[in-house]
Amino acid sequence: MANDVWIADSYAKINLGLHVLERLPTGYHAIETGMCFLEWRDHFEVKRAPEMKLEMNDENIPTDDSNLINKAIETLNRYIGLQHNYLIRVDKRIPAGAGLGGGSSNAALTLRLLNKIEELGLTDDELIDISRDLGADVPFFIKGKSGIAKGIGHEIEHLDLQPDFWIVTCFPNEQSSTAEAYQNCVPDPEPEFDLKKILTEEDIDEWQFILNNDLEKSVFQRINVSGNMKDQMYEFGATYASMTGSGSAVYGIFEQDFVATNAYKGLLELDFPTNLTRPGFEPDYGIYRKA
Ligand SMILES: C[C@](O)(CO)[C@H](O)COP(=O)(O)OP(=O)(O)OC[C@H]1O[C@@H](n2ccc(N)nc2=O)[C@H](O)[C@@H]1O
Numbered sequence: 001m002a003n004d005v006w007i008a009d010s011y012a013k014i015n016l017g018l019h020v021l022e023r024l025p026t027g028y029h030a031i032e033t034g035m036c037f038l039e040w041r042d043h044f045e046v047k048r049a050p051e052m053k054l055e056m057n058d059e060n061i062p063t064d065d066s067n068l069i070n071k072a073i074e075t076l077n078r079y080i081g082l083q084h085n086y087l088i089r090v091d092k093r094i095p096a097g098a099g100l101g102g103g104s105s106n107a108a109l110t111l112r113l114l115n116k117i118e119e120l121g122l123t124d125d126e127l128i129d130i131s132r133d134l135g136a137d138v139p140f141f142i143k144g145k146s147g148i149a150k151g152i153g154h155e156i157e158h159l160d161l162q163p164d165f166w167i168v169t170c171f172p173n174e175q176s177s178t179a180e181a182y183q184n185c186v187p188d189p190e191p192e193f194d195l196k197k198i199l200t201e202e203d204i205d206e207w208q209f210i211l212n213n214d215l216e217k218s219v220f221q222r223i224n225v226s227g228n229m230k231d232q233m234y235e236f237g238a239t240y241a242s243m244t245g246s247g248s249a250v251y252g253i254f255e256q257d258f259v260a261t262n263a264y265k266g267l268l269e270l271d272f273p274t275n276l277t278r279p280g281f282e283p284d285y286g287i288y289r290k291a
């Protein structure tokens with residue numbers, strides 16, 4: 001038991017449309033957004049250790065108290081208290097500051113992992129309750145199912161929104177600040193199009209005319225390469241393309257495998273971190289003991 005090594009994966013998300021409805025007195029914004037998963041994942045290995053330690057193979061992300069994994073540990077210690085210390089090793093593949101939710105996904109997995117390893121017995125709803133201060137996207141990653149997020153992002157209605165097509169996602173190597181993206185957008189309390197109806201009823205061919213990410217405009221003004229990348233996705237043959245979340249990564253949805261593969265290869269050749277996700281992909285949220 002004491003020498004067990006636990007492994008699990010932490011997945012990236014993309015936003016399918018994002019409406020910013022209202023600026024709230026807290027500084028946060030009321031939104032509605034579709035969310036689904038990518039096959040892009042960070043890999044965790046966890047084992048007991050004399051002291052808490054986080055190791056991450058991405059030198060751009062600090063492993064101090066500001067890391068969302070350490071914040072998640074601190075939250076669990078505050079609410080329930082952990083029995084042991086752990087060495088957490090993360091093979092970080094999801095780019096940070098990309099709108100792919102990498103940090104939030106890591107925080108959610110840390111809560112789920114320690115809940116299981118320490119046999120704390122907390123339900124998903126209890127984990128969601130204690131995770132609220134860690135970030136708006138964290139409850140979505142604890143639920144681990146695609147759906148529509150509302151409120152500041154914490155209220156999730158589960159719907160099967162995982163596209164039945166190929167998704168090519170690309171990070172233009174420039175981080176985008178989430179706070180800045182929200183600050184620079186203009187909220188619209190009455191969006192022209194009904195997000196749920198688009199995502200559940202409209203043909204994907206129509207999406208480019210009716211499905212918008214309200215954070216895109218101001219981010220594209222600052223990070224031109226993201227805007228160019230969206231145009232490129234359409235040039236490569238995407239049926240729909242958009243920035244994800246607060247950027248700067250952009251994805252394209254492709255109906256045919258060879259068209260998607262061609263786009264994937266073309267973007268990789270430009271030296272941008274790129275991912276190809278299969279139709280109908282579902283994340284494996286299992287937590288396993290390493291043999
Ligand atoms: C852009 C999205 O990824 C879409 O899923 C999320 O809305 C952002 O989720 P997140 O990165 O977990 O966001 P947080 O870490 O909670 O917030 C970072 C900052 O973004 C702004 N923020 C975030 C979420 C929200 N609904 N309104 C906001 O205005 C706030 O200034 C906040 O201080």
Ligand SMILES: Nc1ncnc2c1ncn2[C@@H]1O[C@H](COP(=O)(O)OP(=O)(O)OP(=O)(O)O)[C@@H](O)[C@H]1O
Pocket residue numbers: 060061062066067068069095096097098099100101102103104106107137176178245246247
């Ligand atoms: N475990 C972590 N993984 C990635 N980034 C982290 C982590 N902990 C803290 N951060 C910091 O959080 C910032 C945002 O990273 P993150 O990957 O969460 O952003 P994002 O992709 O824009 O996500 P979101 O869609 O939730 O806004 C980065 O500047 C990074 O240094």
